[in-house]
Amino acid sequence: QQQVKQSPQSLIVQKGGISIINCAYENTAFDYFPWYQQFPGKGPALLIAIRPDVSEKKEGRFTISFNKSAKQFSLHIMDSQPGDSATYFCAASSAGNTPLVFGKGTRLSVIA
C-alpha cells in the first residue's frame, strides 16, 4: 500500500515532442505528489508538485495532471528538449512531513 508505481521505465522522445510519465498509488492518505528530476551524478531536484485539491498544475513546460478517483498522476513535458534528458521520479507522502515514497524512476532521452 506504500508503493508508488511508475511507468514507463524508459522513454525516448523527439525534440519538440511531449513526454508523458505516469504514476499510480494505493495509499489514500497521500496528499502531496512531487516530481523530481535527477541528472547523472546529482541528487534529485524538485521539479514540480501538486496537492490533491487541484487536478492540474502547470509550471512552464511542465504540467502535473492528477486524478484523485483513479489514484493516478502524471507528468507532461511539453516541447521536450535534449536538456530535459534525465531520470524523473514521482513521489508521494502524507501529512506533510512523513517520508517521501518514490517511484522507480523513468529515464527520459530527448533526441534531436
Place this chain on the structure above:
Amino acid sequence: EPEVTQTPSHQVTQMGQEVILRCVPISNHLYFYWYRQILGQKVEFLVSFYNNEISEKSEIFDDQFSVERPDGSNFTLKIRSTKLEDSAMYFCASSVDGSNYGYTFGSGTRLTVV
C-alpha cells in the same frame, strides 16, 4: 542558491569495515534525512532526524546504521560493518520546517563495498 553538501562523493570500502558519510545541511534547516538509491532502483527513505534525535526510520535502518549531528553544521550516517548490499548512492536531505515541500537533496555519496 543554498546547497546540501555531501562528502566524499565516492567511497570504496572493504566488506566489514565502518564508514561514515558526511553531510552539511542548509544552515537554517532543522530537519535532516538520509535516503539511499541502489543502482538503477528507486530512492528509499532511511531515517529522519530532528532536535538531536531520530524522528522516523525505515526497516532498512537496522542496528548497523546510526546518525549523529556531532556539531552545529554536520550530519553523519555511520554504517558499522558494511555489507556488499550496502553499495548504493546515499543522499542527505534537509528541510527548514519538516515539510516535504521544502526538501533539498545533496548530490550524494556513492558507496561501493568490495
